[in-house]
Amino acid sequence: MTSPAALPPEGLPGLDPRFSRLIAVPGRGVDEGMTRTWHVLDTGPEFDTLGVTPRGTILAVHGNPTWSYLWRSLVARSFAAAEAGEPAWRVIAVDQLDMGFSERTDVPRPLAQRVRDLTALTDTLELTGPVVTLGHDWGGVVSLGWAIDHPELLAGVSLLNTAVDHPEGVPIPAPLRLAGARGMLAASTVQTTAFLDTTLALASPALTPEVKAAFRVPYGSAERRRAIGGFVADIPVDARHESFAELQRIADGVSRLTVPALMLWGPRDPIFSDRYLDDLVERMPQAHVHRFEGAGHLIAEDRDYATAVLSWLAEPHRSTDATAEPPAAAWTPLWERLDARRADGATAVIEMGATGATRRVSWRVLDDRVRTIAAGLAALGVRRGDRVSLLVPPGPTLTAIIYACLRIGAVVVVADAGLGLKGLTRAVRGAWPDVVIGEVPGLTAARVLGWPGIRISVPTLPPVTARALGIRHSLADVTRIGAAADLPPTPGPDDPAAILFTSGSTGPAKGVAYTHRQLSALRDVLSAHFDVRPDTGLVTGFAPFALLGPALGTLSVTPEMDVSAPRTLTATAVAAAVRASQARIVFLSPAAILNVVATADALTSEDRTALAGVETFLSTGAPIGEGLLTAAARVMPNATAHTPYGMTECLLVTDITLDGIRAATQAPDAGVCVGTPIGANRVRISALDTDGRATGSPTETAGVLGEILVSAPHLKDHYDRLWLTDREAARATPDDGARWHRTGDVGHLDADGRLWVEGRVPHVLVTADGPLAPVGPEQQVERVDGVRRAAVVGVGPRGLRQAVAVVETTPAAKRPGLAAPELAARIRVATGTPLVAVLAVPALPTDIRHNSKIDRTRLSLWAERVLSGERPTAP
Numbered sequence: 001m002t003s004p005a006a007l008p009p010e011g012l013p014g015l016d017p018r019f020s021r022l023i024a025v026p027g028r029g030v031d032e033g034m035t036r037t038w039h040v041l042d043t044g045p046e047f048d049t050l051g052v053t054p055r056g057t058i059l060a061v062h063g064n065p066t067w068s069y070l071w072r073s074l075v076a077r078s079f080a081a082a083e084a085g086e087p088a089w090r091v092i093a094v095d096q097l098d099m100g101f102s103e104r105t106d107v108p109r110p111l112a113q114r115v116r117d118l119t120a121l122t123d124t125l126e127l128t129g130p131v132v133t134l135g136h137d138w139g140g141v142v143s144l145g146w147a148i149d150h151p152e153l154l155a156g157v158s159l160l161n162t163a164v165d166h167p168e169g170v171p172i173p174a175p176l177r178l179a180g181a182r183g184m185l186a187a188s189t190v191q192t193t194a195f196l197d198t199t200l201a202l203a204s205p206a207l208t209p210e211v212k213a214a215f216r217v218p219y220g221s222a223e224r225r226r227a228i229g230g231f232v233a234d235i236p237v238d239a240r241h242e243s244f245a246e247l248q249r250i251a252d253g254v255s256r257l258t259v260p261a262l263m264l265w266g267p268r269d270p271i272f273s274d275r276y277l278d279d280l281v282e283r284m285p286q287a288h289v290h291r292f293e294g295a296g297h298l299i300a301e302d303r304d305y306a307t308a309v310l311s312w313l314a315e316p317h318r319s320t321d322a323t324a325e326p327p328a329a330a331w332t333p334l335w336e337r338l339d340a341r342r343a344d345g346a347t348a349v350i351e352m353g354a355t356g357a358t359r360r361v362s363w364r365v366l367d368d369r370v371r372t373i374a375a376g377l378a379a380l381g382v383r384r385g386d387r388v389s390l391l392v393p394p395g396p397t398l399t400a401i402i403y404a405c406l407r408i409g410a411v412v413v414v415a416d417a418g419l420g421l422k423g424l425t426r427a428v429r430g431a432w433p434d435v436v437i438g439e440v441p442g443l444t445a446a447r448v449l450g451w452p453g454i455r456i457s458v459p460t461l462p463p464v465t466a467r468a469l470g471i472r473h474s475l476a477d478v479t480r481i482g483a484a485a486d487l488p489p490t491p492g493p494d495d496p497a498a499i500l501f502t503s504g505s506t507g508p509a510k511g512v513a514y515t516h517r518q519l520s521a522l523r524d525v526l527s528a529h530f531d532v533r534p535d536t537g538l539v540t541g542f543a544p545f546a547l548l549g550p551a552l553g554t555l556s557v558t559p560e561m562d563v564s565a566p567r568t569l570t571a572t573a574v575a576a577a578v579r580a581s582q583a584r585i586v587f588l589s590p591a592a593i594l595n596v597v598a599t600a601d602a603l604t605s606e607d608r609t610a611l612a613g614v615e616t617f618l619s620t621g622a623p624i625g626e627g628l629l630t631a632a633a634r635v636m637p638n639a640t641a642h643t644p645y646g647m648t649e650c651l652l653v654t655d656i657t658l659d660g661i662r663a664a665t666q667a668p669d670a671g672v673c674v675g676t677p678i679g680a681n682r683v684r685i686s687a688l689d690t691d692g693r694a695t696g697s698p699t700e701t702a703g704v705l706g707e708i709l710v711s712a713p714h715l716k717d718h719y720d721r722l723w724l725t726d727r728e729a730a731r732a733t734p735d736d737g738a739r740w741h742r743t744g745d746v747g748h749l750d751a752d753g754r755l756w757v758e759g760r761v762p763h764v765l766v767t768a769d770g771p772l773a774p775v776g777p778e779q780q781v782e783r784v785d786g787v788r789r790a791a792v793v794g795v796g797p798r799g800l801r802q803a804v805a806v807v808e809t810t811p812a813a814k815r816p817g818l819a820a821p822e823l824a825a826r827i828r829v830a831t832g833t834p835l836v837a838v839l840a841v842p843a844l845p846t847d848i849r850h851n852s853k854i855d856r857t858r859l860s861l862w863a864e865r866v867l868s869g870e871r872p873t874a875p
Contacts, residue, residue: 001223003104005037005095012214014072019043019079020101025124028116030107038121039101041068041093043079052082054090056130056155058309059146061093061118063137063162064231065189065196066298067100067218068093070136074306081310089132089313094121096139098227100218106226110234111243115145115250122146130155132313136300137162137272138231141250148253157284158262158309160299161269163276164251164283166237189229190222202297204268211301254283261287262312262723264305266295267430275452277721278432288312288723291430293508308724331493334519335370335403337553341534342367348550350557351395352577361396366550369396373404373475376482380473382435384409384491387499389433389451391442392458394540394547394558397475401437402547406498406516409491410435415501419509425449427501427509431720443469493517499720502648503621503853511720512648521714523551525652525679530585530616530642537583539614541569542621545587557581566591570599571635575607584615586636590622597631611636618642620651622853625672626661633658645674645757649716649729649741652678654755664754670776671747671756681712683755684734685748691799692766694742698734702751705773707761708743715739746773763856765794765801772803772833774856780831781805786823788812791844792833793860795867802836804863806844806875813840816872837867845875 007020019041027034047054058078060071071093082088095102097109097117109117122131131153135143140162147157189195196219200212207215219225236244261284265277274291281289295302341348344363351359361369382388388410392398405412415427428436428451436446436453443455447469457466460474491497497519499511514522526532526548537555538545549556559577561569569592578586588596603611617632617639624632624643633641641658656664656675664673677683687696687706694707711734719725733740746764747757758773765772774792781790788808794801805827807819817840819827824838845855862875 001104002106003223005039005103006101007039008069008101009217012069012217013208013210014076015041015069015214016072016076016079018046019075021045023121023124025117025120028120029113030109031105031117031120036097036105036117036120037103038097039068039095040121041071041075041091043075043082044090044092046079047082047088047090050082052088054082054088055313056132057090057092057127058132058134058158058313059092059094059118059122059127059143060134061136061139061143061146062096062099063135063139064099065199065219065225065228066137066215068095069100069214070298070300071134073300073304074134074309077306077310087314089310092125092127094118095218096142096227098230104224104226108230109227110246111141111145111236111250112246114142115149115246118142118146119149122150127153129153132156132158134158134160134309135162136160137297138234140164141247144254145246145250148250148257154257154259156260156262156313157257158264158312159280160264160305161266161272161276161297163272163279164247164254165276165279167275189232190225193219193225195228195232196225199297202269202271203301204294204296205302207298207301251283254280257284258286260312262309263287263289264299264303264308265289265291265721266297266299266302267291267426268294268296269299271297274429274432278452281721289721290723290725291721293426293430311727331517331520333490333516334406334497334523334551338363338367338370338403338550341553347555347581349396349399350555350577350581352558352560352573352580358580359396366396366400369400369479370403370407371487372479372482373400374407374482375485375487376478376480377404377410377435378408378488379481379485380478382408382410384488385411385496386435387411387413387431387433387453388435388437389413389415389428389431389453391436391438391446393439397458399547399550399556401475403550406519407490408488409495411496412498413501413511414498415509416503419501419503421445421449423509425451427511428452431499431511437475440465440469443471446470491516493520496717500648510648510722510725512716513718513720515717518714518717519551521712522651523548525681525712525714527552529652529655529678530618532585536585537581539574539577539581539583539586541566541574541592542587542589542619555581555583557583561592567595569595570602571596571611572599572602572604572607574635575603575610578614579606579610582613584613586614586617586639588617588619588632590619590624593619593624593628593632596635597628600631600635603635612638614639616640616642618644620644620646626658626665629658629661643674644678645755647743647745649743650681650710650712650714652714653681653710653712654678654683656754667750669748669750669756670773670779671758672775672779673750674755674757676753676755679712681710682738683749684709684711684740686732686742688746688761688764688771690766690770692761692764692771694746694761695732697732698740700749700753702749705748705758705771706746708745708747708755708757709733709740710743711738711740715741760856763793765792765803766798767794767801767803768799772801777803777805777831777833780833781807781827784823784826784830786810787827789844789854791854791856791859792835793856793863795836795860795864803833804860804867805831805835805838806859806863807838807840808842808844809840812842814842816841816874817866837863839863839866839872841875843874 023038062070133143133147292303341363347360348363348366349361413431433453437456455471457471497516498514501509532552557577559573566589614636644655654675684698685706686694689695758775777792778790790807819838819840
């Protein structure tokens with residue numbers, strides 16, 4: 001049944017009726033000789049009224065079963081910019097025929113017809129360039145079809161969750177499979193509102209009833225829902241489908257697009273998973289990509305996509321390397337020193353086994369292993385730029401695999417097991433590797449949780465087990481094939497090399513991308529600053545540095561420990577590793593140090609003699625206080641103790657020794673002193689304004705409280721598929737040709753150029769008296785007898801936050817709640833910060849990797865609940 005187009009009813013939330021238009025369009029294809037009427041949202045006529053000439057047009061196409069209402073925030077935001085006199089883009093958001101409030105034609109409209117329909121509309125509107133397409137769901141495919149057909153008008157493409165290709169042999173997503181099943185299609189999509197209901201339920205957080213009702217308005221009867229079923233039926237599941245050829249034409253055309261592209265993605269989408277994002281990125285490598293963790297299929301309802309799109313359009317340069325500094329002339333590959341020692345029979349790597357067994361691998365064997373694995377992976381089809389996720393504990397095997405991947409230009413993806421299964425799953429799916437190499441536990445998780453990638457097992461497994469886990473090859477297969485294969489050409493300095501995931505202690509773990517040049521720069525600064533020589537030797541109880549031994553050309557040893565739980569490392573295990581290697585440098589994570597100190601009483605005289613030979617001890621990843629560092633120094637009495645400041649994005653920024661920390665205790669500064677910049681590194685401070693935001697121009701002026709900015713040759717290249725995060729990290733940084741990074745940490749520089757860290761920017765308390773960084777008050781609280789560790793967090797509205805101290809006590813509190821009155825009184829006297837409450841907990845929530853990064857955001861919410869009268873539970 002046909003029905004005419006109409007204007008939407010007034011009063012729909014967020015929809016301004018001024019922008020609704022009905023357009024009579026001469027038909028094409030199946031509509032030849034007829035006129036079809038479209039409903040569109042169009043800011044153009046109102047721009048004319050304002051006398052505004054837009055920069056160009058955004059052509060927005062909805063998917064199934066939504067309508068142009070999906071784009072209401074973009075329409076409103078763009079028009080508001082025009083009213084404010086800012087550069088603005090005209091927005092034309094269409095209701096596809098048979099959808100929304102456009103004409104119901106009762107004519108089948110396969111994909112090719114949909115693309116013709118859109119062209120007929122834009123021809124009628126006499127649309128001129130520049131045009132940027134924007135599409136979601138099946139509208140993404142239609143918009144891309146229009147884009148490749150109009151290269152003379154096209155200025156860019158932008159996409160929300162969509163797909164242009166489906167892998168052969170992989171079932172289509174379950175919701176679509178169910179909706180399209182024989183006997184179910186009409187019932188789920190037309191006769192009932194089930195498909196529409198399911199789609200609206202995919203928004204997170206849940207849509208308001210008013211917004212849900214607005215999405216339903218055009219689809220109030222089965223007759224008006226016929227095209228919802230038609231769209232589902234038009235999904236080309238195989239080459240026999242009438243729309244398959246058109247979809248293939250569009251997919252091929254997309255691969256030839258060179259215009260700027262933007263992809264905004266909701267990874268919690270049961271229909272368009274990261275599999276489809278990865279395909280689109282491969283077709284359009286020039287695209288900026290941002291995955292909104294936690295967002296789903298209706299990403300336009302979950303996140304502020306409109307600001308992202310308009311910000312992208314406002315940028316004069318949108319290439320992915322726009323902020324990159326000119327390449328330095330000098331560069332040597334990370335494996336250069338491994339190559340140099342390829343004939344050396346001396347030990348390169350030692351692995352301390354759980355049963356006391358020690359495995360030693362020589363430089364000669366390690367180099368041969370690296371070369372055969374590299375050649376084998378290449379022979380099996382692993383190419384430069386392919387991502388390889390490694391689920392292998394530190395040791396000789398992981399070392400060989402990593403250097404093999406680097407040799408052939410594959411991108412190593414390393415996610416810490418300390419993220420936990422949920423965090424690890426999120427990280428692996430986010431990176432979407434082409435290959436997964438792992439031990440059985442990791443490969444089992446990959447199979448059960450549906451992680452992507454061809455799977456290669458480190459051990460050789462029985463055929464039945466290998467099939468059950470979906471394993472294509474074993475590492476033995478790879479080396480056997482590699483023994484008879486040639487190595488491919490090595491990658492260049494600015495090719496991607498690695499994606500290292502952050503600890504997840506300050507939000508979802510982020511993939512930090514490094515080039516070969518940047519990894520080599522990290523090697524060089526580490527070698528120079530700590531004077532690493534071939535005979536130095538490293539004991540590495542901190543996973544990121546466990547892999548640098550071969551790059552540094554020195555022996556490295558991994559002590560006996562559970563790398564997914566650094567607190568399992570004991571003083572005895574460190575001593576055994578030092579004794580086995582005669583290493584003079586020991587790297588430990590903050591979490592590991594705690595247990596090393598706690599287990600020092602178990603050291604034998606032989607252990608203590610070995611540890612007395614250590615010359616340098618360091619811990620990085622989180623600042624270490626004087627007390628803990630002093631205790632660790634007693635375990636290694638002749639070592640110079642260092643605690644460098646850094647982060648996954650820039651592993652070494654500043655450094656300070658124990659003596660330096662002791663000297664800093666005489667200074668009046670608040671926070672943790674982390675020393676001065678290493679080598680060519682630089683530090684600036686962006687001052688906090690009265691609202692606690694880092695808006696000040698970057699400065700070296702002493703005493704300015706603000707966000708810490710860093711620059712270094714080994715600073716990361718970018719965040720993986722987090723364009724908006726990258727953009728914020730580079731916001732208002734010095735324009736000096738170098739790469740800079742906003743760390744998210746807050747602190748200040750003193751008159752001697754030392755950096756003091758005072759917390760995280762999101763943890764700053766915006767009080768009536770201005771911003772208050774938490775670390776200074778926490779240090780004052782921790783000086784009180786009976787307090788082991790403290791966090792100062794805020795409660796109340798922003799701008800009027802009140803400080804609350806949450807403490808771990810000695811002895812530990814039996815249950816969470818208000819601190820004992822006498823302890824609370826001593827704490828209030830000790831700190832100059834007014835406290836509205838003092839709460840005690842058995843243990844503060846911290847990250848696994850460092851065991852020192854307190855989750856203040858979580859504590860703040862917990863304190864709000866407790867002080868509002870809820871029964872105290874563990875935070």
